[in-house]
Amino acid sequence: MAFRFNFPNPDHPSDNDSAINDEAKVEEITEKKEKSEKEHVAEIFLKDNDFDMPDDVTATIHTFGDTEVHCYNSESVEEYLCRKRPESSNFVTAVSAHSDLVPDKYEGGLTVWECSLDLAEYLTTIKTQVQDKTVLELGCGAGIPGLCAMQCGASEVHFQDYNSEVLEYFTIQNVRLHETCCHCRFFSGDWSYFHEIVRQQKYDVILSAETIYNPDNYKGLHDVFQHCLTRDGVIYLAAKTHYFGVGGGVHLFEEFLKKEGSFSTEVVHTINAEVPRVILKLTWKKS
Ligand SMILES: C[S@@+](CC[C@H](N)C(=O)[O-])C[C@H]1O[C@@H](n2cnc3c(N)ncnc32)[C@H](O)[C@@H]1O
Numbered sequence: 684m685a686f687r688f689n690f691p692n693p694d695h696p697s698d699n700d701s702a703i704n705d706e707a708k709v710e711e712i713t714e715k716k717e718k719s720e721k722e723h724v725a726e727i728f729l730k731d732n733d734f735d736m737p738d739d740v741t742a743t744i745h746t747f748g749d750t751e752v753h754c755y756n757s758e759s760v761e762e763y764l765c766r767k768r769p770e771s772s773n774f775v776t777a778v779s780a781h782s783d784l785v786p787d788k789y790e791g792g793l794t795v796w797e798c799s800l801d802l803a804e805y806l807t808t809i810k811t812q813v814q815d816k817t818v819l820e821l822g823c824g825a826g827i828p829g830l831c832a833m834q835c836g837a838s839e840v841h842f843q844d845y846n847s848e849v850l851e852y853f854t855i856q857n858v859r860l861h862e863t864c865c866h867c868r869f870f871s872g873d874w875s876y877f878h879e880i881v882r883q884q885k886y887d888v889i890l891s892a893e894t895i896y897n898p899d900n901y902k903g904l905h906d907v908f909q910h911c912l913t914r915d916g917v918i919y920l921a922a923k924t925h926y927f928g929v930g931g932g933v934h935l936f937e938e939f940l941k942k943e944g945s946f947s948t949e950v951v952h953t954i955n956a957e958v959p960r961v962i963l964k965l966t967w968k969k970s
Contacts, residue, residue: 722773722787722788722845722846722847722871722872722873723847723871723872724870724871724872724873724876724877724879724880725847725870725871725872725880726868726869726870726880727847727850727851727855727869727870727871728869729855729858729859729867729869732851732855732856733859736755736760736763736856737763739759739762739763740755740756740759740760740763741755741756741759742754742755742756742860743755743756745800745803745827747800747803747804747806747807747831748804748807748808749807750803750807750831750834750835751834752803752827752830752831752834752861753830753857753860753861754795754825754827754830754857754860755825755853755856755857755860757793757794757795757825757853760793760852760853760856761774761778761793763852764793764848764852765778768848772848773785773788773789773846773848774789774793774846774848774849776788776789777789786897789845789846790822790845790846791824791893792822792823792824792825792844792845792846792849792853793824793825793849793853794824795824795825795827796824796892796893797893797960798892798893798921798922798923798960799824799825799827799828799892799893799921800827801892801921801952801954801960801962802827802828802831802890802892802919802921802962803827803828803830803831805919805921805951805952805962806828806831806832806835806890806919807831807835810835810836812888812917813832813835813836813837813888814835814836814837815836815837815838816832816837816838816839816887816888817837817838817839817841817885817886817887817888818832818833818837818839818840818841818886818887818888818889818890819840819841819842819843819886819888819889819890819907819911820832820840820841820842820843820889820890820891821843821874821877821889821890821891821894821904821907822843822844822845822874822891822892822893822894823842823843823844823850823854824844824849824853824854825853825854825857826842826853826854826857826858827892828890828892828919828921829841829842829854829890830857830858830861832888832890833858833861833863833865833867834861834863837865837888838865838866839865839866839867839868840865840866840867841867841868841869841870841881841884841886842854842858842867842868842869842870843869843870843871843874843877844869844870844871845871845872845873846871847871849871850869850870850871854869855869873903874900874903874904874906874907875902875903875906877903877906877907877910877911878906878907878910878911881911884911885911885912885913885916886911886912886913886916887913887915887916887917888916888917888918888919889907889908889911889912889916889917889918889919890918890919890920891904891918891919891920891921892920892921892922893921893922893923894920894922895920895922895926895931895932895933895935895936896922896923896926896929896931896932897926897929897930897931898930898931898935898939901931901936901939905939905940905943905945908945908946908965909945912967914967915967916966916967917964917965917966918946918963918964918965918966919951919962919963919964919965920936920962920963920964920965921960921961921962921963922936922960922961922963923958923959923960924958924959924960924961925958927958933950933961933963936963937963940965944968945967945968946965946966946967946968947965947966947967947968947969948963948964948965949963949964950962950963950964951963951964
């Protein structure tokens with residue numbers, strides 16, 4: 684299936700317009716965003732999704748250092764969902780619109796984005812930081828960084844995605860490809876409401892890849908960081924320096940964080956590419 688991220692071409696000058704006034708944008712996004720059609724905020728249970736994926740849904744083994752992560756192939760999961768799911772499904776709506784991103788409906792969780800692979804690779808170089816830790820992956824999609832943390836010895840990994848069908852047909856099925864004693868939980872819905880469902884739960888490590896493309900979501904993401912990170916916890920965020928056509932990116936997100944004043948940031952790893960990619964480390968600011 685032809686599947687494309689509708690981020691316009693970086694070489695096209697008009698696509699860069701939204702990056703121009705960073706400061707005004709930061710002001711604008713500190714207002715809490717109200718969305719009309721939100722995906723249901725819920726916990727999705729592993730035991731309720733204990734079904735066998737059909738044989739034509741194939742899987743790949745990704746190797747990061749000495750750690751293996753099994754993951755169903757996006758395209759075959761997508762084809763399966765197009766066959767199985769009703770037209771009202773948010774994912775099928777996105778496919779009908781020839782897009783892999785329909786804001787507030789389907790946010791691209793069925794594709795494996797390159798920064799998630801960067802983050803998994805990076806995690807294997809700091810294994811001791813996730814061993815025996817409680818980890819959350821936000822905007823997980825396939826959940827490759829979370830799965831990698833699980834394989835590196837995390838005691839508990841919670842996966843969160845906007846879309847419940849991504850969790851049911853992709854993330855959970857990927858977890859089921861592994862033999863693990865790690866305790867996993869799954870949550871759907873918008874970041875703005877995440878802390879209401881997990882309540883007092885705190886995480887030692889929060890992971891997130893390719894989730895800062897839309898500045899409208901920065902406040903919701905930041906709310907999760909503030910409510911859910913332990914006092915000596917750490918956040919690893921993998922992202923492109925700029926998301927053409929959508930307007931978000933590392934610089935804008937760092938400006939947002941600076942303005943909010945809660946977290947210090949450090950670039951701990953850079954991948955030089957046409958659009959460079961980085962891994963940002965966030966920790967609480969010392970008061
Ligand atoms: C571009 S995809 C990245 C998926 C995965 N992390 C990867 O890198 O392969 C963005 C992810 O963030 C999630 N997401 C986007 N906006 C969200 C929001 N407002 N609340 C919760 N999750 C959101 C989507 O469901 C989607 O899985």
